[in-house]
Amino acid sequence: MNKARQNPFNTAAMHGALILYTLIALFPVFVILINSFKTRRAIFREPLAFPNTDSFSLIGYETVMNQGDFFLYFQNSMIVTVASLFFILLFGAMAAYALSEYQFKGNLLMGLYLALGIMIPIRIGTVAILEMMVATGLVNTLWALILVYTAQGLPLAVFILSEFMRQVSDDLKNAGRIDGLSEYTIFFRLVLPLVRPAMATVAVFNMIPIWNDLWFPLILAPAEETKTLTLGSQVFIGQFVTDWNAVLSALSMAILPVLILYVIFSRQLIRGITSGAVK
Amino acid sequence: MTRPRFRWHIVVFLAPAVLVYSAVMIFPLFNTLRLALYTEIDQNRVFVGLQNFQTLFFDPIWSEQFWNALGNNFWFFLIHMLVQNPIGIALAALLSHPRLRFAALYRSAIFIPTILSFVIVGFAWKLILSPIWGIAPSMLDAVGLKFLFAPWLGKEEYALTTLALISVWQFVGIPMMLIYAALLTIPEEILEAGEIDGITGTSAFWKIKLPLILPSIGIISILTFVGNFNAFDLIYAAQGALAGPDFSTDILGTFMYRTFFGFQLQLGDPHMGSAIAGAMFAIILLGVCIYLFGIQTRMRRYQL
Numbered sequence: 001m002n003k004a005r006q007n008p009f010n011t012a013a014m015h016g017a018l019i020l021y022t023l024i025a026l027f028p029v030f031v032i033l034i035n036s037f038k039t040r041r042a043i044f045r046e047p048l049a050f051p052n053t054d055s056f057s058l059i060g061y062e063t064v065m066n067q068g069d070f071f072l073y074f075q076n077s078m079i080v081t082v083a084s085l086f087f088i089l090l091f092g093a094m095a096a097y098a099l100s101e102y103q104f105k106g107n108l109l110m111g112l113y114l115a116l117g118i119m120i121p122i123r124i125g126t127v128a129i130l131e132m133m134v135a136t137g138l139v140n141t142l143w144a145l146i147l148v149y150t151a152q153g154l155p156l157a158v159f160i161l162s163e164f165m166r167q168v169s170d171d172l173k174n175a176g177r178i179d180g181l182s183e184y185t186i187f188f189r190l191v192l193p194l195v196r197p198a199m200a201t202v203a204v205f206n207m208i209p210i211w212n213d214l215w216f217p218l219i220l221a222p223a224e225e226t227k228t229l230t231l232g233s234q235v236f237i238g239q240f241v242t243d244w245n246a247v248l249s250a251l252s253m254a255i256l257p258v259l260i261l262y263v264i265f266s267r268q269l270i271r272g273i274t275s276g277a278v279k
Numbered sequence: 280m281t282r283p284r285f286r287w288h289i290v291v292f293l294a295p296a297v298l299v300y301s302a303v304m305i306f307p308l309f310n311t312l313r314l315a316l317y318t319e320i321d322q323n324r325v326f327v328g329l330q331n332f333q334t335l336f337f338d339p340i341w342s343e344q345f346w347n348a349l350g351n352n353f354w355f356f357l358i359h360m361l362v363q364n365p366i367g368i369a370l371a372a373l374l375s376h377p378r379l380r381f382a383a384l385y386r387s388a389i390f391i392p393t394i395l396s397f398v399i400v401g402f403a404w405k406l407i408l409s410p411i412w413g414i415a416p417s418m419l420d421a422v423g424l425k426f427l428f429a430p431w432l433g434k435e436e437y438a439l440t441t442l443a444l445i446s447v448w449q450f451v452g453i454p455m456m457l458i459y460a461a462l463l464t465i466p467e468e469i470l471e472a473g474e475i476d477g478i479t480g481t482s483a484f485w486k487i488k489l490p491l492i493l494p495s496i497g498i499i500s501i502l503t504f505v506g507n508f509n510a511f512d513l514i515y516a517a518q519g520a521l522a523g524p525d526f527s528t529d530i531l532g533t534f535m536y537r538t539f540f541g542f543q544l545q546l547g548d549p550h551m552g553s554a555i556a557g558a559m560f561a562i563i564l565l566g567v568c569i570y571l572f573g574i575q576t577r578m579r580r581y582q583l
Contacts, residue, residue, distance in 0.1 A: 010480070011379075015381075018370070022388045024448070025448070028404060029403070032399075043412075047414050090295070095293050102286065110297070113297075119563075121505060124559055125308040125310070125311045126307075126539070127539055127552050154304075182288075208394050212395070212396035212512075214396070215512060215532075218515075230398055233398055237398070237402055254396065258396070259391070270383075
């Protein structure tokens with residue numbers, strides 16, 4: 001590295017710009033979190049102050065716990081997200097393997113067909129999806145959501161995973177074949193473990209949009225027993241608009257799970273994006 | 280010579296993905312387009328051809344809402360293109376600077392809004408901009424700009440722009456990350472060659488890096504386009520299905536939701552809803568085609 005690109009003034013200006021933008025990015029989250037721990041009076045009197053012994057209060061959280069069924073919502077979101085990711089990864093990896101490993105008639109066409117869904121949002125078909133779910137009795141079940149999210153996630157999963165599966169060495173697979181392993185064993189025992197990093201990338205890409213989606217829970221599963229956390233907090237906040245303590249606490253409780261997931265997976269996510277998996 | 284044995288395992292590998300994808304995505308997509316050609320008369324489904332589209336585009340009551348939503352949607356997209364993507368590129372350019380300390384920390388922090396749900400983002404900003412709570416006015420007061428404050432989300436002329444800027448705030452992380460990834464792939468030798476010719480600092484960005492990341496900017500533009508033209512959640516979370524005040528924040532997603540699901544006294548109409556979905560499909564397809572055939576193929580790609 002040479003000096004032409006290093007200049008103390010520039011460095012300070014760069015940090016200044018980045019710090020400024022970081023503050024803009026974090027400010028609303030920070031305001032919500034600190035105010036959720038304050039009394040109603042303190043929320044309005046000094047919205048930017050940290051809670052102290054005088055203004056500390058958990059009244060909002062108590063309301064949320066008593067009124068909303070947040071544990072049920074959380075459980076629903078968890079089931080939907082985990083099940084959808086499982087099916088996206090399993091079916092996506094199987095299809096990606098078929099496309100990248102075998103030469104057969106229609107291979108290219110099948111790849112293009114599966115890639116269509118990368119650019120076309122599934123929401124366009126909502127009217128017919130709802131009609132189908134009503135006809136099959138799946139409406140207001142978590143299965144409706146799991147099916148939709150699986151279909152939505154598959155195109156990109158197949159695309160990314162088949163890129164990675166092309167890099168798995170042929171010698172390894174052929175060695176397996178000579179040893180008499182079936183194609184299924186080769187896939188599950190030899191190939192899948194090798195593309196695990198790519199699978200993690202696909203999982204992280206899909207996890208956040210599924211967890212945060214409002215459209216399909218609102219339309220396909222708005223019943224009390226099947227509300228996801230996103231829909232549940234939307235409805236809850238809508239009912240308690242004037243109870244600021246409850247609204248701020250509900251928001252904080254909705255932020256927390258995502259934030260924890262992000263802290264756990266952020267390295268994977270950032271590595272996935274920057275490794276060019278989506279280019 | 281015997282025919283090669285049919286390879287059943289290929290079918291087994293492909294079947295689950297193809298079945299789920301076809302049944303839950305492709306079939307409903309075409310079925311929705313088909314439903315747009317029908318209407319309901321006395322609880323019977325009747326084929327009416329393109330009449331729904333005619334109603335949507337030319338009937339005074341419908342067309343006013345439709346063109347309003349479409350115009351708002353274009354404005355929403357324009358703000359993203361003019362604000363979100365330049366800020367994203369600028370942040371990426373700063374972050375990719377060699378030997379910048381804390382780069383990973385900035386990167387992770389700036390990406391946080393992107394992972395939050397629209398419900399959180401919508402309500403959080405609604406509270407912050409609320410004149411009742413007064414965070415925004417008192418902060419403006421602190422820098423002597425209090426006269427600038429207005430209840431932005433409640434005024435017809437500002438509400439849509441405010442929501443678009445909130446959405447920009449939320450999603451700036453995506454262009455930032457993609458451009459950052461593209462900037463990392465530029466080889467050091469090219470930049471050093473530029474330095475020998477006296478091209479450093481900002482001019483290195485404009486003359487060397489920017490041309491090299493143009494394909495990524497193209498991808499970001501089309502992702503923004505598709506994302507904006509099926510946006511719904513933020514407007515719904517912040518302003519409700521009526522996209523108030525007085526439909527000034529109505530975009531195609533909220534318009535479709537209202538039409539097909541119904542609201543207050545109006546009954547839902549799946550056929551008109553499908554017609555709107557058809558229009559959205561056409562717009563998105565047009566955008567994707569312009570990108571694929573008009574922009575992507577003509578863009579100069581440099582072999583690095």
